[in-house]
Amino acid sequence: MERRFFLTGVVLENLIMKRDSKSYVDSLHAILIHAGLFQGSKYVLAGYTGMAFKLSVHRRLLPMSVTAYGQWGESHRPGMDNLGIFTIWDGGRTRHPTFGYYQQDAVNWVKRSLDGGIGVIYWIPEFGVIHGYDDSDRIFYVQDGWSKEPQILLYDNFGLNFTGFWYCQVFGEQVHIPKQQMLLEALRLAIEDWDVPYRLLPDQNIASGRLAYDVWVQALRSGDYDESGAAYILESYCQSRTDIQMYLQDARGIWTELDQAYACYEQLGALIIQMKGCMIQENNRWILQADATEKLAQALLEAKTLEGQAVDYFRLISLKYPDRKRSTVPRWGAHSAR
Known part of the structure; x- marks a missing residue:
């Protein structure tokens, strides 16, 4: 420091x-x-x-x-x-x-x-x-x-x-936490984020996880979307999915299912190359190519399938071990004391 x-x-x-x-x-x-x-x-x-x-x-x-x-x-x-x-x-x-x-x-x-x-x-x-x-x-x-x-x-x-x-x-x-324990909990966090459709209820304008893909594709196909936002979301997405691929690559060999999940993200990596090709730089900022929206929508639907398969492998790993954080009922139960 x-x-x-x-x-x-x-x-x-x-x-x-x-x-x-x-x-x-x-x-x-x-x-x-x-x-x-x-x-x-x-x-x-x-x-x-x-x-x-x-x-x-x-x-x-x-x-x-x-x-x-x-x-x-x-x-x-x-x-x-x-x-x-x-x-x-x-x-x-x-x-x-x-x-x-x-x-x-x-x-x-x-x-x-x-x-x-x-x-x-x-x-x-x-x-x-x-x-x-x-x-x-x-x-x-x-x-x-x-x-x-x-x-x-x-x-x-x-x-x-x-x-x-x-x-x-x-x-x-x-405090020290063993790496395998951190990895297991990270997979469980990924499962949770994939399954929860809305993180900001009652607002349902922003979708999360698997539903986010559907909302994204629907916006692209409707043509009613913010141009700068469309490119920014795609940039962020490509980087985060590349991060996941590298992260899981380092973790290979611990669980067979994790190696299979990595293979899904490896295939997703090929789609990311296609997605990046849907953007062009204009006036020092990235925008979507006008004629590439359907190509991007199709790639996103394929990516959703691959990521869904990867998360299913995460579930198989999670089921092998007790999950005390999510299965232990607090002293006062699931609700506050009355």
Whole structure:
């Protein structure tokens, strides 16, 4: 944990966030590597946390789909539990009358984390990293993963952005969890994400897992979709499925069914090459080719079948071992005490 203290603040040196994957994974990897809490590649982190398996698609293919995979705190917690890392988060809507109190409290605990040498995940949007502060100017230094220069965030503007949501997450100590146990839990997280159709109920405009494929294809075939969002979702999808393929490739040899699941993602990798060919670059941004929507829709339906087969192999592995997290009834049962 390299940090540079000065009279009115601290900057964590050599903490560098780079956009390659989902912005949450990019942020988390930068922080954990810098803090010595994780040593693996980014795709390994995406696999163990289950983040690589998350897929959410808005019915109009809006770009916000990529981060609309559920209530963030609850969506991120199982992955952190699987790494054995203590974490605390807070967030909500900035319109709430209590926001100012939570904002000031968050400013204080973010500074404490930085004093301790650990960076902080922050919703910019998308997710980024707070890696320093200066009390004299009342500012945080924030990395978005795109620019080499940090953004400046005033304490008074903490949490304020055009989305109306704020989110912040800090990390602490770690306990050891055997790799095979982490791998098994990651497969179970993948199964859960595949099976749950809507993560943001009662809103049903954003579909998850297997249903996300159907919503995606329907939007492409209707022609009623956001062009920039369509390309952004596809870019994110191609990267996350490549991450899964590399993650499972490293894990081969543990279970026969896992090798079979890897073979499914290997075939999906060939489809990804086709999907990337459906995009062209225009004015420094990627867009879908106008005549490639049906080709992409067909490839997505094939990908859905392959991923469904892979998840079925995950189920076979899961059934071999007790799942205490999901089968043990809490002391008060499945509902709160009355």
